[in-house]
Amino acid sequence: MIGGIENINGxxxxxxxxxxxxVLLLCSCNNKHDNLPLRTVIIYMIADNxxxxxxxxxxxxxxxxxxxxxxxxxxxxxxxxEGATPSHPIVYKISQDTTEAIMSEVAFVYEEQNSANExxxxxxxxxxxxxxxxxxxxxxxxxxxxxxxxxGANISNLKNNDFDTTLRQSPYIKSFGxxxxxxxxIKKLKNAxxxxxxxxxxxxxxxxxxxxxxxxxxxxxxxxxxxxxxLSTGYPYQHIIEDLFExxxxxxxxxxxxxxxxxxxxxxxxxxxxxxxxxxxLIHLAHAVSxxxxxxxxxxxxxxxxxxxxxxxxxxxxxxxxxxxCNITHDSNQIEACKKALDDVVVFKASTPSILGELKIKKxxxxxxxxxxxxxxxxxxxxxxxxxxxxxxxxxxxxxxNYSK
Amino acid sequence: xxxxxxxxxxxxxxxAIILNSCSKDYNSYxxxxxxxxxxxxxxxxxxxxxxxxxVKNETTPLEIIHQGSYVFTTETESGxxxxxxxxxxxxxxxxxxxxxxxxxxxxx
Numbered sequence: 001m002i003g004g005i006e007n008i009n010g011x012x013x014x015x016x017x018x019x020x021x022x023v024l025l026l027c028s029c030n031n032k033h034d035n036l037p038l039r040t041v042i043i044y045m046i047a048d049n050x051x052x053x054x055x056x057x058x059x060x061x062x063x064x065x066x067x068x069x070x071x072x073x074x075x076x077x078x079x080x081x082e083g084a085t086p087s088h089p090i091v092y093k094i095s096q097d098t099t100e101a102i103m104s105e106v107a108f109v110y111e112e113q114n115s116a117n118e119x120x121x122x123x124x125x126x127x128x129x130x131x132x133x134x135x136x137x138x139x140x141x142x143x144x145x146x147x148x149x150x151x152g153a154n155i156s157n158l159k160n161n162d163f164d165t166t167l168r169q170s171p172y173i174k175s176f177g178x179x180x181x182x183x184x185x186i187k188k189l190k191n192a193x194x195x196x197x198x199x200x201x202x203x204x205x206x207x208x209x210x211x212x213x214x215x216x217x218x219x220x221x222x223x224x225x226x227x228x229x230x231l232s233t234g235y236p237y238q239h240i241i242e243d244l245f246e247x248x249x250x251x252x253x254x255x256x257x258x259x260x261x262x263x264x265x266x267x268x269x270x271x272x273x274x275x276x277x278x279x280x281x282l283i284h285l286a287h288a289v290s291x292x293x294x295x296x297x298x299x300x301x302x303x304x305x306x307x308x309x310x311x312x313x314x315x316x317x318x319x320x321x322x323x324x325x326c327n328i329t330h331d332s333n334q335i336e337a338c339k340k341a342l343d344d345v346v347v348f349k350a351s352t353p354s355i356l357g358e359l360k361i362k363k364x365x366x367x368x369x370x371x372x373x374x375x376x377x378x379x380x381x382x383x384x385x386x387x388x389x390x391x392x393x394x395x396x397x398x399x400x401x402n403y404s405k
Numbered sequence: 406x407x408x409x410x411x412x413x414x415x416x417x418x419x420x421a422i423i424l425n426s427c428s429k430d431y432n433s434y435x436x437x438x439x440x441x442x443x444x445x446x447x448x449x450x451x452x453x454x455x456x457x458x459x460v461k462n463e464t465t466p467l468e469i470i471h472q473g474s475y476v477f478t479t480e481t482e483s484g485x486x487x488x489x490x491x492x493x494x495x496x497x498x499x500x501x502x503x504x505x506x507x508x509x510x511x512x513x
Contacts, residue, residue, distance in 0.1 A: 109485065
């Protein structure tokens with residue numbers, strides 16, 4: 001009996017010791033995490049295209065905006081065009097510099113590779129993340145972009161033009177993921193992102209779409225993007241880098257700084273739309289839209305000509321989501337519920353009166369959506385593979401359209 | 406113009422130190438440089454030794470260098486300038502410097 005008690009005491013002692021070791025282990029893990037820099041921000045630049053000139057310009061702006069005392073590291077993966085020095089991808093660890101040259105140290109060098117390939121992107125991001133661990137991570141995706149549209153969709157007339165030096169000061173646009181003729185579609189992009197980021201900022205055209213945001217909702221807490229074209233000069237990095245290293249990033253401030261930098265310009269250069277998307281609320285928006293889509297007695301097909309477009313020349317690719325919702329049902333309660341859900345998703349939005357002097361922005365809810373039409377129905381099969389299509393019961397609307405490819 | 410071009414060259418700085426501080430030092434060491442980078446290397450310099458071109462997968466002939474610290478510099482075919490600080494000391498007499506494809510100079 002005494003032996004039994006001794007045994008029990010022995011077990012209790014062992015359990016206490018085990019718990020103590022666990023607590024020690026947990027404490028050491030926490031300390032290790034706290035000792036890490038606050039944030040690593042990665043900028044993934046696919047500039048092996050007609051945007052090459054602007055990649056150098058933007059990296060210089062990042063050096064000008066960076067302070068070596070920031071609690072974190074800014075890493076730029078850049079794949080420049082053929083003929084550049086160098087044209088193979090490199091990763092700069094950005095340091096403070098105000099000269100016209102890029103003076104930052106090169107952290108990695110890669111042999112020429114297709115940066116618009118999902119495996120290449122994953123491996124390159126992981127190289128940086130492993131070499132520069134931090135408490136949190138941010139990602140800026142810099143390149144051409146075509147919202148959710150798959151490879152080969154020619155949303156912008158200007159997108160595939162050859163680089164022309166005379167356009168350097170003109171409102172040349174940039175739209176994500178174009179390395180030569182290869183592109184990274186939104187589903188591949190989603191699979192290529194190896195970790196969950198605090199934020200993803202798209203310095204690329206058209207990525208402010210509900211389909212893109214919904215596809216990437218589990219990859220980041222916030223997404224900053226533009227539903228329309230973004231001018232090739234991109235974000236004013238010298239003014240936003242500091243904000244990216246704040247303990248609590250003020251996304252609205254970053255978006256507003258971007259917006260102001262274009263809204264204060266004149267003529268066609270006064271072109272910018274931007275929105276900050278809180279991804280956690282996207283599921284509620286999908287639910288609100290699905291209620292409308294499932295109420296087929298009230299659901300009605302609308303003409304694309306009635307809805308605010310986000311592509312120049314009314315090419316019928318991207319439309320304002322709120323304007324679309326208002327046109328497909330007369331149920332005011334459902335519309336209000338959708339607007340409320342949309343307000344919870346788009347926590348900041350801003351738009352200039354027009355884009356490139358030709359696209360008037362009369363209605364702007366901050367997100368674009370696909371509206372099927374005979375002119376864009378060839379993309380419908382691909383659209384059906386998107387998470388948004390499934391979660392929002394979009395098939396009910398598409399079935400009513402009765403278009404054929 | 407050359408000055409501007411030089412300024413535009415990005416720099417890779419690596420630090421390759423041959424450490425064996427507690428052990429015996431020699432007055433001189435032998436070394437070779439092996440190029441495992443994915444491009445040719447131009448104007449490679451270490452101490453008084455200068456190599457005009459080291460092509461991919463080439464190893465330079467064996468040379469003798471005095472104990473001490475040196476700066477290794479080379480320019481890649483794409484125009485990247487690679488710079489590294491190297492100290493020859495310790496009991497390993499035969500040193501192979503290898504430039505790997507990720508731009509890092511390592512000692513074998």
